[in-house]
Amino acid sequence: MADIIRKVHIGVIGAADCSDTAARLACEVGRHIAINKAVLFCGGLGGVMEMAAKGAREEGGLTVGLLPGFNFSDANPYIDIAIPSGLSHARNMLVVRASMAIIAVEGSFGTLSEIALALKIGRPVIGLQTWDIGPEIIKAQTAREAVEKALHMVNRQ
Template sequence: MLQIGVIGAGRCDEKIYRTAFRVGQLIAERGHVLINGGLGGVMEASARGAKSRNGTVVAVLPGKMDYCNEFSDIRIATDMGHARNVIIVHSSDALISVGGGYGTISEIAIALKEGKKVASLYPPVVIDGMKVFETPEEAVDYCISDS
């Protein structure tokens, strides 16, 4: 069982939401744990997708226990703001970014620096070392493969 981080913005459009939802479904269907930041947007969508397939979702929150989306099973309150991105990266075997902004870019960069696999769908930027995919299936397959 792997721990797959799903990263992206706290607000997103319907296309990004549907994509993140499908990523969450696939992670759960394949028996892996989903880790994310516990807020809205991509984080909520991926968690919701995982829960629709009886998956396990770990939320690493930027604040205290004051807010977390309802689809998270385990809530880790860091009260560290954006610094919690390092915890998400280090707790994940691989990461999938779906859209995103500056916070997502920071997580991608940290993950690549740490030698983690990073799959991206609709990336905000393309950084050497990350792999860009067209479908959630391709992104999840890459993250769970041995290569």
């Protein structure tokens, strides 16, 4: 089956409670993910997760939300595929594993846990105004640069 071409999965992580700047960045990140025909993965809730999904939707992209709780209706309105995991914050690991590269936008401790899990298992992490915990996080200045770097990292794997 040499002709199977898997879609690229890009995860966008960040807090449900985020700054206006992070919201704008996340929306732009989502747009560029969709423009590049990648699938957007996120935690499915509000804030950065919602704005990234909104941006992807505006460009006709596909969005997947891996929810911590039990209800499909917990997902923000821009999620196409809502997956209620029932695993609480253990779903953070699912977001990381489902993504081939991860873009972190700002974020608090939940985001930091996802960054650390990603680095632990070897998923590339691109950072936009997020935790500065070492050179393993690939820094980007703009949403477009972040998505380009994420795609570059996936393609060289």
